Amino acid sequence: MHKDVVIIPRSDLETQKDYALQVRAMPNRPHTYHIVTFGCQMNAHDSENLAGMMEDMGMTAALTREEADLVLFNTCCIRAGAERKALGNIIWLKEIKKDRPDMLVGICGCMMQQEGMAAKVLKDYPFVDFAFGTGNMYCLPEYLHRLLDTGTRQIRVALEESTLVEGLPVVRSDAAKAYINIMYGCNNFCSYCIVPYVRGRERSRAARDILAEAESLQAEGIREIMLLGQNVNSYGSDTGDMSFPQLLRALEDAGIPRIRFMTSHPKDLSDELIVEIARNKALCPHLHLPVQSGSNRILKEMNRRYTVEHYLEKVQKLRAAKPDIGLTTDIITAFPGETEEEFGETMALLETVRFDSAFTFIFSPREGTRAAGLPGHIDEVTASRRIGRLIRLQESITEDILKSLVGQTLDVLVEGVSRRSSRQLTGKCGRSISVNFRGDASLIGRIVPVTITDTGSNTLRGTIEGE
Numbered sequence: 001m002h003k004d005v006v007i008i009p010r011s012d013l014e015t016q017k018d019y020a021l022q023v024r025a026m027p028n029r030p031h032t033y034h035i036v037t038f039g040c041q042m043n044a045h046d047s048e049n050l051a052g053m054m055e056d057m058g059m060t061a062a063l064t065r066e067e068a069d070l071v072l073f074n075t076c077c078i079r080a081g082a083e084r085k086a087l088g089n090i091i092w093l094k095e096i097k098k099d100r101p102d103m104l105v106g107i108c109g110c111m112m113q114q115e116g117m118a119a120k121v122l123k124d125y126p127f128v129d130f131a132f133g134t135g136n137m138y139c140l141p142e143y144l145h146r147l148l149d150t151g152t153r154q155i156r157v158a159l160e161e162s163t164l165v166e167g168l169p170v171v172r173s174d175a176a177k178a179y180i181n182i183m184y185g186c187n188n189f190c191s192y193c194i195v196p197y198v199r200g201r202e203r204s205r206a207a208r209d210i211l212a213e214a215e216s217l218q219a220e221g222i223r224e225i226m227l228l229g230q231n232v233n234s235y236g237s238d239t240g241d242m243s244f245p246q247l248l249r250a251l252e253d254a255g256i257p258r259i260r261f262m263t264s265h266p267k268d269l270s271d272e273l274i275v276e277i278a279r280n281k282a283l284c285p286h287l288h289l290p291v292q293s294g295s296n297r298i299l300k301e302m303n304r305r306y307t308v309e310h311y312l313e314k315v316q317k318l319r320a321a322k323p324d325i326g327l328t329t330d331i332i333t334a335f336p337g338e339t340e341e342e343f344g345e346t347m348a349l350l351e352t353v354r355f356d357s358a359f360t361f362i363f364s365p366r367e368g369t370r371a372a373g374l375p376g377h378i379d380e381v382t383a384s385r386r387i388g389r390l391i392r393l394q395e396s397i398t399e400d401i402l403k404s405l406v407g408q409t410l411d412v413l414v415e416g417v418s419r420r421s422s423r424q425l426t427g428k429c430g431r432s433i434s435v436n437f438r439g440d441a442s443l444i445g446r447i448v449p450v451t452i453t454d455t456g457s458n459t460l461r462g463t464i465e466g467e
Contacts, residue, residue, distance in 0.1 A: 194369055291331065
């Protein structure tokens, strides 16, 4: 295990539970809370833990931030746009607080973990009552108690070390699906990425704790589990506990109905994992495999540590082992120095691989990363033109893939009523594509076979037997 990783002792968690009970008994405590979450699935799961701590302190969830006694922003800083959006939302709440001076406002998450952000909040956001980073999230009850007891702002960010915390309370946001963090942090230091600086180095949870959590969720009726990590393929490499393929096998043996995971780094996608993807009946036939660029020179500048040829070899092996697998990806365009020819290579890679979908981004320089100082900035007009071409090409590929699924019967986990029509249900098939169909609300939370009859915009439409 990395030398800077600290496993929080049970006594510290008991201390936080004591603080939670003390907050619950305070006459001036907030009674309702609202969490605004930005960013990835890991942030979404952190918010579930934050909600659990809030409810331990006697609060209940408010539907909107305007009516809540306490509003907490769980932030992301992976791209400049995400940071600007979070800060814009926080500043907007300043006006609400003028009319409700007793409202408490907090900030947490990756943005707070950036160097200098704590000082910026102290200076520029005086209406923010408390803030903390990713490494000390578990101390929320203590910070809130100190705030209420002393009236002093609590701006606390742990910069020296990363933590592994077991046993935090949780309020699950879905009755049928659940997140499980299997590891935290990243060791890859891609030149454009701030994650290692705000989430720390890789730390794997003990396999026994992951399996116990999964079995508990299954007993509660959870049908699908998403395993989370910045690079799940590296799971166990720091502890020697169990490899990622071995963990997947153990979860299948435990009887978990459906398993997903993200994210996978292509350089660590082993033949052992590909064999497990093909063998494991619980694994959904979907893999998110970020390629980022179709240019070998750009990949080297990104410090991705694989080539286009290596990536395509992995894709070929995956599809040979699991022909029905759906692949999705991330792509960054307008990386510093990217030429038209190199952008064309990325377009060609999309045509070759034919992803189910792709998350496309214009390069966003993040202070503290190597790429932020690279020469060759791409102007906004060129960047917008390139990402527009990428999106149009991917939309065309996605449309073709969706049409190819018409006539097939796919297992769909029913997630709820469609937002477009109260007469329609919606859910995800194994390839993580949304499927809409007519059905009774009693099917929510169940896995049902749906025959695909048509396509929508990035979605499928189908029917179930009897409808």
